[in-house]
Amino acid sequence: METTNQINKTKVIKPPVTQVGVIGWIRTNFFKGWFNSLLTIITIYFLWIIVPPLIRWVFIDSLWVSTGAECHQTDGACWSIIPANIRFIIFGFFPYDQQWRPLLAMVLLIGLLFYSRNRNHWKKSLLYAWLIGLFVMGLLMKGGLFGLSSVESTQWGGLPLTLMLSVFGLTAAYPLGVVMALGRRSKMPIVKTLCILYIELIRGVPLISLLFMSSVVFPLFLPEGVTINNILRAQVAIILFTAAYIAEVVRGGLQAIPRGQYEAADSIGLSYYLTMRLVILPQALKIVIPPSVQQLISAFKDTSLVVIIALFDVLRTTQTVLSDPKWMGFSAEAYIFVALIYFLCCFFMSNYSRRLERELETGL
């Protein structure tokens, strides 16, 4: 190091002006060769055609607060469909005067999620906070205690339902997937076979068929008079489905850990459980952060499939609004709004995963 520095000091030669700075950046990124330049010009042309009308539709000719009838008069976007129907889109059939309850539950959930982002907060107290938080959320949704009126789960819907299905689906599926991955690599033949069977069977069917089975086939096996909540069954189907995929992702991570790590852990006398918990899983799970988050994002979006078993998630409530004659024809605006909600959640996840990766980097 020392010597190279000295060499540089004796004679400083700067690179050509056209290679550095703004000019250099534009040259290398937009006009490197004739083909590259051609692409740049074509792109600019298309942007010129598309962007101005789009801006006019979104911002200039658009209506933000109006009735459906007024919207039909204009060429721009009818964003009014959102504020006019926001409470139904977000809360579905939850009793109108009680909708502060799911709102509060969501605020609580999102607050807890944000607080849990920081790894310094991962202490025992956080676990208790979650347990209390879950209880309060359940109470807010279900009611029937402390003077809150009881709300049947058949009336739950909209965004709280989507968040519930995905947050609990993903947090339960992840540990289950890890256990399945460990089981699949187990030396015990029965455990191993069961895990392989589980993973391959679940992966071999689409989520839709699992949801149908949970809502149509499964009740046939229950004794007469016993019913299990439809939402709970959908939740279980989502957990089982996601866990099988997570298991394979985690298995990939486990295989990337060199044998020496197991041997080193063995040689200081750590048991299997401690070896996995302290040495192998922390490394394996770190390796598989990108594919796991990919899996979680995809599972989050898949929760919208619960519409097929008549649950009103946020996508279904939006469609319901669109079937109202007053607002018919503004599906683009409504879907853009829902897409935005999905995008925000997914972006949050992928952003957080990149942050985790950075924090866990140890110069391996």
Place this chain on the structure above:
Amino acid sequence: MATQKSAKTESSLAKDAIIEILEMHKWFGDFHVLQDINLTVKKQERIVICGPSGSGKSTLIRCINRLEEHQRGKIIVDGIELTNDLKNIEKIRAEVGMVFQHFNLFPHLTIVENLTLGPIWVRKVPKKEAEEIAMHNLERVHIAEQAQKYPGQLSGGQQQRVAIARSLCMSPKVMLFDEPTSALDPEMIKEVLDAMIELAQEGMTMIVVSHEMGFAKSVAHRVLFMDYGQIVEGNTPEEFFENPKHERTKLFLSQILH
């Protein structure tokens, strides 16, 4: 229980023996990798094992802490016979330190966390005390100033010294070294050997698989030569290097001592 008792009585035959290997055989599939191994290691004894690659020397010491399973014969460590009993195996592993060719430090933990893992979780030492033990052992291998770094930030020689310190934190009765310097750049071999020599001077029982003949001459009580899964001969370093008895030993020595 019965096996443990019989093991106890047998080990008392050879007084102050810490490791006894009796008529031990091991196969990898059909390949007879260890053939009729008999070896007694006394407390504070230092043994260097050498031999051509594939001769079974690494496998032999890996059998001592059950990283490999033997199929016939007996291995008794500190009065406990190695069987399939997991509790016994974990007990023995906690007593027997091992240093690997490729260090095998835990890359996701800092140096000091690498060292405290065993004491805290296996020995149930309080965290604070474990950290004191860790710092003490890092000082023993002259690397205390790196305690808060991650393994990936250290050189190979430093990593291997950390690996030695990690084993020492369990206060082992025996230390096994599996070619500790063969993955190192030449300029780093000395610092690791120095740490091992200091350890030897403190009276640690050591079994070292190595081709560092200088180390063997200055530190070992006995040098063993292995070939084709057998211990061909074993002797004091002086005798071993001056008067090797077997042809195979002579050939091997002529190849590595030019």
